[in-house]
Amino acid sequence: MSMISVRTRDGELHSFEGRVGTSLMENIRSAGFDELLAMCGGCLSCATCHLYVEELPRTASLATPSIDESELLEGSDYRQENSRLSCQIPFDETLSGIVVRIAPEE
Amino acid sequence: MTRENHNRFFDCVIVGGGHGGSQTAAALRQSGFTGRIALIGAEPEVPYDRPSLSKEYLAGKKSFERMHLRPEDFWTSRQVELMLGRRVTTVDAAAHVVVTDLGERFSYGKLVWAAGGEPRRLSCPGSELAGICYIRSKADCDALVEVLPGAERIVIVGGGYVGLEAAAVFREIGKDVILVEALDRVLARVAGEPVSRFYEAEHRAHGVDIRLNCGVRSLEGSNGRVRNVVLATGEKISADIVVVGIGIIPSAGPLIEAGAEGSNGVDVDEFCRTSLPDIYCIGDCARLRHGPGIRIESVQNATDQATTAAKAICGDLKPYDATPWFWSNQYDLRMQTVGLNYGFDSVVTRGNPASRSFSVVYLKDGAVLALDCVNASRDYVQGRKLVDSSARIDRDALADTSKQLKELSPEAL
Ligand SMILES: Cc1cc2nc3c(=O)[nH]c(=O)nc-3n(C[C@H](O)[C@H](O)[C@H](O)COP(=O)(O)OP(=O)(O)OC[C@H]3O[C@@H](n4cnc5c(N)ncnc54)[C@H](O)[C@@H]3O)c2cc1C
Ligand code: FES
Numbered sequence: 324m325s326m327i328s329v330r331t332r333d334g335e336l337h338s339f340e341g342r343v344g345t346s347l348m349e350n351i352r353s354a355g356f357d358e359l360l361a362m363c364g365g366c367l368s369c370a371t372c373h374l375y376v377e378e379l380p381r382t383a384s385l386a387t388p389s390i391d392e393s394e395l396l397e398g399s400d401y402r403q404e405n406s407r408l409s410c411q412i413p414f415d416e417t418l419s420g421i422v423v424r425i426a427p428e429e
Numbered sequence: 430m431t432r433e434n435h436n437r438f439f440d441c442v443i444v445g446g447g448h449g450g451s452q453t454a455a456a457l458r459q460s461g462f463t464g465r466i467a468l469i470g471a472e473p474e475v476p477y478d479r480p481s482l483s484k485e486y487l488a489g490k491k492s493f494e495r496m497h498l499r500p501e502d503f504w505t506s507r508q509v510e511l512m513l514g515r516r517v518t519t520v521d522a523a524a525h526v527v528v529t530d531l532g533e534r535f536s537y538g539k540l541v542w543a544a545g546g547e548p549r550r551l552s553c554p555g556s557e558l559a560g561i562c563y564i565r566s567k568a569d570c571d572a573l574v575e576v577l578p579g580a581e582r583i584v585i586v587g588g589g590y591v592g593l594e595a596a597a598v599f600r601e602i603g604k605d606v607i608l609v610e611a612l613d614r615v616l617a618r619v620a621g622e623p624v625s626r627f628y629e630a631e632h633r634a635h636g637v638d639i640r641l642n643c644g645v646r647s648l649e650g651s652n653g654r655v656r657n658v659v660l661a662t663g664e665k666i667s668a669d670i671v672v673v674g675i676g677i678i679p680s681a682g683p684l685i686e687a688g689a690e691g692s693n694g695v696d697v698d699e700f701c702r703t704s705l706p707d708i709y710c711i712g713d714c715a716r717l718r719h720g721p722g723i724r725i726e727s728v729q730n731a732t733d734q735a736t737t738a739a740k741a742i743c744g745d746l747k748p749y750d751a752t753p754w755f756w757s758n759q760y761d762l763r764m765q766t767v768g769l770n771y772g773f774d775s776v777v778t779r780g781n782p783a784s785r786s787f788s789v790v791y792l793k794d795g796a797v798l799a800l801d802c803v804n805a806s807r808d809y810v811q812g813r814k815l816v817d818s819s820a821r822i823d824r825d826a827l828a829d830t831s832k833q834l835k836e837l838s839p840e841a842l
Contacts, residue, residue, distance in 0.1 A: 349495060355503045357455045362728050364478040364496065366485075368756035368765055369729075391763070391806045398810030 325416050327351070330377065330424040332358055341414050347423070348372040348410035358425045365410035370395040371429075372409045378422035385412060401426050439510070440464025441742060442527055442537035444517045445680075449543035449712030449731035451476035451498050454509045456739035466509045467535060469527075471516040471544075474567055475501050480728060482570045483594040484758050488601060489574075493567065517544075520687040522705040527683075539742050542684050542695065542703070542710040543735065546677030546726070551586065555648030560655040561671045564591055573672065580669035581605055584658045586645055588615030590757045592674035593628060597759040600635045607638040607666055609645060609658070618676075621770065623789050624801050627782040628759070635760060679714035679724060691716055694724045699748035701738040709738040717749070721771045727755045752817055765809040768799030768816035777827045779808060788812065795821045811835040 327341040327350055341350045348361050351374075363369035367389075373396065379385065385407070388396070392411050396402050406426065412418075441457060443450045446468050454468050470476070478496040485491035504511045512529075519528040526536045548563040550556060562573040583599050585592045588610035599606045608615075614625035615632075629639055644661035648671065657665045679694040690696045690704040694716035701709045712731035716724045733751040740747055755766040762785065770791035780787030788808040791799040796819040800812035811834035815822065822837050 345495065353497075353500045355500050355506060357459060357499070357503070360732065362732055363756055364481055366756065366758055366763075368758075368763065369754070394806040394810055397807070398813060 325414070325419040326421075327354075327414070327418075328378075328420075328422040329354070329356060329374075330422070331356065332425055332427065336422075341419070343415050345414060346410045347374075347412040347414050347418075347421075348408075350414050351409060351423075351425075356425065358428075359409070361410060363410075367391055367395065367408065367411060370399060370408060373399055373401070373406060373426040374409050375403055375405045375424045375426060376407055376421065377405065377424050378420070380418065380420040383417045383421070399426065400429060437534060438465070438536045438538075439467040440538040441466045441541065442535055442539075443468045443541045443543060444527065445543035445545055445712070446470025446472060446476045446511070446513060447479060447543065447545050447712065447731070448476070448498070448728050449545070449735045450541070452732045452735035453541050453543060453711065453739050454504075455499065455507065456736045457742065458507045458509070460739055460743040460745065462739070462743050464538065467512055467537075468504070468509055469512045469515060469517055469529065469535075471514070472566055472568070473514045475499075475504070475511065475513070477567065479565075480756075482567065483564050483591050484598070486567075487564070487570060487574065487595060488598045517683055520683045520708070522687045522689075522708060525707065538707065540708045541735075541738055541742075542681075542708065542714065543712050543731070544680035545713045545731075546679045548673065549676045549678050551645065551648070551671075551673055551675070553645055553647050555650060555655065558648055558650040558655040559653050560650075560669065561648070561673060563673055564595060565677070573670070576670055577602075577604075582607070582668055583670045583672060584609060584666060584668040585672045585674065586658075587674040587676070588612075588639070588641075589618065589674055589676065590616070592672070593632065594757060594759055595672055595674065596632055596637050597635070600632075600637060601760070605638075606636070607640065607668075608632065609640045609643045609660065611642070611644045613642050615639065615641075619770075620801055621773070621776045621789050621791060623776065623778045623782060623787075624764075624803070627787075627803065630782075631760065631762065631785075677713060677726065679716075681710075681714045684708070684710065699737075699750075700741040700746055701734050701749060702741065709741070711735050711738050721769065723769075723771060725753055725769070727753065729754050752813060754813075763804055763806070765802045765806065766799065767802075767809055767813045768797070770799040770801075773798050775824075777824050779828055780805065780830050790815075790827050792824075797822065797827075808834055 325341045328338040360371040476498045515529040548565045582605040585608040649657040695710040711734035737749040773791035777790045786804040788802040797815040802809040
């Protein structure tokens with residue numbers, strides 16, 4: 324089981340089983356969350372897949388964001404320490420249990 | 430009103446299941462719309478991400494399944510009735526009825542027209558030959574991918590984004606590529622000269638034979654398949670496939686016939702309302718009467734106009750004022766555009782194109798209108814603020830890459 328938990332903008336937490344081998348963004352989109360626009364389809368051009376990583380499984384780690392990802396996030400009014408673009412996070416078993424929150428609409 | 434048959438009445442009928450249409454349905458539900466919604470789309474597929482067609486999908490790097498804009502069951506869970514594989518052919522605006530090519534009649538409370546566009550076809554002699562491909566829909570792209578393995582030499586007609594993105598993909602899989610452009614530079618309609626020259630140089634360095642100022646006179650074939658492209662100069666180039674990317678024609682026919690104002694697309698106001706009662710139009714086929722009076726062909730525009738129309742339908746009138754943005758990926762180059770350069774009178778190049786990371790800033794009367802940023806996400810992000818505020822910044826300061834754009838104070842003149 325590879326679980327992903329997503330907190331929507333209204334604060335509700337939803338959990339579902341993720342699919343390994345695609346991005347976190349694609350997982351969230353496939354699960355039907357319409358708050359995550361992901362307008363550029365995951366090619367690191369839009370920053371509309373912005374979320375906060377609230378909890379990571381203890382043994383997991385995320386690669387640091389690329390320069391392009393950091394620069395795109397820089398443009399958000401809602402950037403936080405734990406901000407990420409979800410299309411840039413490959414989802415695998417080690418991330419099972421991750422909790423993320425969808426960032427406010429720009 | 431034709432409400433006798435309740436099943437055939439929808440509080441909102443959306444025509445077109447692309448970026449704009451699907452977002453309209455989603456945004457209606459997000460805004461609390463509880464009425465019946467029908468999404469009528471000519472393509473058989475559930476709404477998908479179109480830009481990937483000329484990029485990862487053409488390159489075989491992304492499966493179609495990963496391009497669905499929403500999972501299939503999203504539509505059922507949101508009570509949106511997906512009616513795919515049929516085309517609306519007639520709109521009766523007075524009766525509030527649409528008719529499809531399958532002969533169905535649906536009456537509507539509100540109608541949102543999000544029909545996008547059809548690729549502009551070649552019209553010269555020989556343009557009916559087999560082996561001439563377009564890239565607008567999944568079906569177009571699949572037809573192209575099917576003939577690709579047997580093709581060594583590909584001629585691309587048109588140096589716009591779609592043609593250039595396809596050229597990049599074809600070079601990456603080792604095809605011979607000749608790109609023919611009628612104007613004196615590629616991207617002439619959308620970008621300034623430094624951007625055009627940069628992309629020409631990149632494509633040439635990757636082995637694309639770019640021919641500028643070069644029209645196509647005719648196509649010659651054998652056994653019904655294209656074999657040669659005859660240029661206006663009389664020169665003949667052989668081709669196994671011809672890929673055409675010369676823009677789109679907005680799919681507005683039935684609305685215009687129904688009496689909607691517009692010619693190249695349907696005219697809409699700042700709430701995406703057409704001149705017809707209860708009919709909205711969004712995306713590639715909508716022409717904003719306000720501002721420069723142009724159509725904007727981008728995912729951002731289709732998506733944001735969808736939200737504007739959905740909100741207006743729910744009684745929340747918020748004028749459309751999103752800052753336009755666009756992207757294009759070719760080879761390892763990421764281009765991001767913010768703002769519309771329409772009507773610019775000067776440009777400043779920021780950074781050195783030879784370093785493959787630079788931006789072009791478009792100005793009108795000294796105010797920043799738009800930026801094209803190539804491998805320069807920082808400029809894209811920071812430039813947005815300059816566009817939003819129509820900042821006036823000294824040209825030398827704009828060109829000085831030792832300072833970030835956000836450090837530049839407006840009115841620095
Ligand atoms: C190959 C390609 C690459 C692109 N790359 C980019 C990019 O990198 N970045 C970017 O921002 N934009 C890009 N675009 C543009 C972007 O895809 C469009 O601007 C966007 O899809 C417009 O959305 P839309 O809803 O107006 O139209 P579409 O997404 O085209 O949807 C319209 C739908 O309506 C259907 N339809 C038409 N007539 C009828 C009818 N009478 N009845 C029922 N259905 C009908 C069509 O079949 C289609 O499915 C690209 C476009 C193409 C073709
Ligand atoms: S989906 Fe556009 S940056 Fe992630």
